[in-house]
Amino acid sequence: MTKPKVLISGASVAGPALAYFLHRSGYDVTVVERAPLVRDSGYAVDFRGAAFEVLAEMAILDEIRGHDTKMRGTTLVDDSGTEIGQLPTESFAGELEVPKSALTRILHEITADDVEYIFGDSITALAPTGSDIAVEFERGAAGKFDLVFGADGVHSNVRRLAFGPAVGELRHLGMSGTGFTTANYLGLDRQGLLQSGQGTAVYLFSTQDSDRLTVSLSFATVSPEWDRCSRAEQEQAVRTAFAGQGWEVPRLLDAMADAEDFYFGSSCQVHLDAWSRGRVALVGDAGYCAAPTSGMGTSQALIGARTLAHHLVETTGDHEYAFTAYETELRPYVTDNQMKGYRAAATFGAAAQAASTQPDY
Known part of the structure; x- marks a missing residue:
């Protein structure tokens, strides 16, 4: 047959x-x-609920667990970088997170x-x-x-x-942003930092590669139009959205220009x-x-x-x-x-x- x-x-x-x-x-x-x-390429992904059954059925669950990033939670900070709260590990890493x-x-x-x-x-x-x-x-x-x-x-x-x-078919959720890595100058060790303002968010974390800092800069948008633009235009959109912000933002914007793994995308649903x-x-x-x-x-x-x-x-x-x-x-x-x-x-x-x-x- x-x-x-x-x-x-x-x-x-x-x-x-x-x-x-x-x-x-x-x-x-x-x-x-x-x-x-x-x-x-790509950042860490996490698994929740019945996904573990699928991984077990494929006989790769133990191997996947061996790549656990072992994230230890995320610290919330204000505009000056002062701690104002903590988020548990599962908020971003689910029940298991791997690259x-x-x-x-x-x-x-x-x-x-x-x-x-x-x-x-x-x-x-x-x-x-x-x-x-x-x-x-x-x-x-x-x-x-x-x-x-x-x-x-x-x-x-x-x-x-x-x-x-x-x-x-594509429903834009009002967020766009960039992701890239740079030197881990903050010395984060399997930890994250999150600063969320009015219409912007900065998320920084380091996982298995302690020398690298993963950067996510998100901002409010009304459509995914920037997804179709050139990198130069996307970078300018990010700079405009974060103009005048303090804390680590100016240094991160400088690092963005040199990032070889620059990625830009919008949060959409299908x-x-x-x-x-x-x-x-x-x-x-x-x-x-x-x-x-x-x-x-x-x-x-x-x-x-x-x-x-x-x-x-x-x-x-x-x-x-x-x-x-x-x-x-x-x-x-x-x-x-x-x-x-x-x-x-x-x-x-x-x-x-x-x-x-x-x-x-």
């Missing part, structure tokens, strides 16, 4: 996790990833021998034929697959190609009426991003991947029924996480500025 042939776009978390479960169930799996190699690079490396390692990975390429066209999907790639030869899955993040290419430019269309389905942030402020992105990606694979196996490949069952089971969990993401953004005074009333979840 011929194995069902599936294509997954995205090799971060949801993609390799889905690849693992589908291969285990007898699928012929290919993963395509725009990046040239397994991504070794994202460690997670993506492990997920790739446990699938690399069984799954075909194509790096440095991306999907350019999807054409359903009734019994399969014809797929064209930016660099590689075209192919046909029984199913295609988008696990390619909040700005999903697969979602755009399969669903079209859906109006309102809201769709359905997570599948024909033989295409979305998993993780591509289908239902809850925003970084939810603290649930990684857990949601893992749980979503296992849930989707489970229903495909349970229905012996009846993708229409499986996709419906997948969404029916997972949507209440996602809705709760998206509410958490919205409320967390609102605590920084950003979401409230971008939306006068709470969204209808």
